[in-house]
Amino acid sequence: MNEEPTGGARDRDEQGRARSARPRDGLGRPLPYGAAGVARQPEGVTRTPEQTVREAQRLLDAGMPFHAHEVFEDAWKTGPAGERDLWQGLAQLAVGLTHAARGNTTGGARLLRRGAARVSAWPExxxxxxxxxxLVAWARELADRVAGEGPPVDPVDPVAEAPRLMMHGDVD
Incomplete structure (x- = not known):
């Protein structure tokens, strides 16, 4: 559904939940109804951890950290409760990059630091x-730069600043 609702009605998904049908750009920002946007990530997808990492890395490499955040969100909602902090922290890193790329340097730095703190507390x-x-080193360094505490990065290029999730860059 890509048409503007009429009569003050809210967009709804197939289950009747309120959900904007406006197309989105690669950083998750809403575009005008009828504009060409980026395909949304399906919600509630259950993936293995390896599939989650692979898909998130693909999206990060494509300059779509908002969409990678949604993949991590699925992992925390569908995965084991004991791994919730790991996936939430990774989602915060992705959405921190999203905000920094959108020009929200304060929010971007805050989320990058929050995500770094959460994943650094992970026992492994x-x-x-x-x-x-x-990832912690990447997030803290980028947070410092977007907060004006290092070489400037305005605007943040989400492709150039995308982190590598795996130790050796291998996500296959």
Whole structure:
């Protein structure tokens, strides 16, 4: 559904939940009704951790950190409760990059730091081959730069700044 609702009605999905049908760009920003947008990530997809990492990396590499955030969100909602903090922290890193790329440097830095704190508290340093120490270093360094505490990065290029999730960049 890509048409504007009429008569003050709200867009609804197939289950009747309120959900904007406006197309979105690669950073998740709404576009005008009828504009060409980027395909949305399906919600509620159950993936293995390896599939989650692979799909999120593909989206990060394509400059779509908002969409990678949605993949991590699915992992925390459909995966084991004991892994919720891991996937939430990774989602915060992706949405932090999203905000920084949208020009929201304060929100971007805050979310990057929050995500870095959450994943640095994870008891393993390389769950599913994910390079948590490398991600923490990436997030803190980018947060410092977008907050004006390092070389400027305005605007943030989501492709150039995309992190590598795996230790050796291998997500296959």
């Amino acid at each position: 340093s390389h769950p599913y081959g994910i390079d948590l120490p490398g």
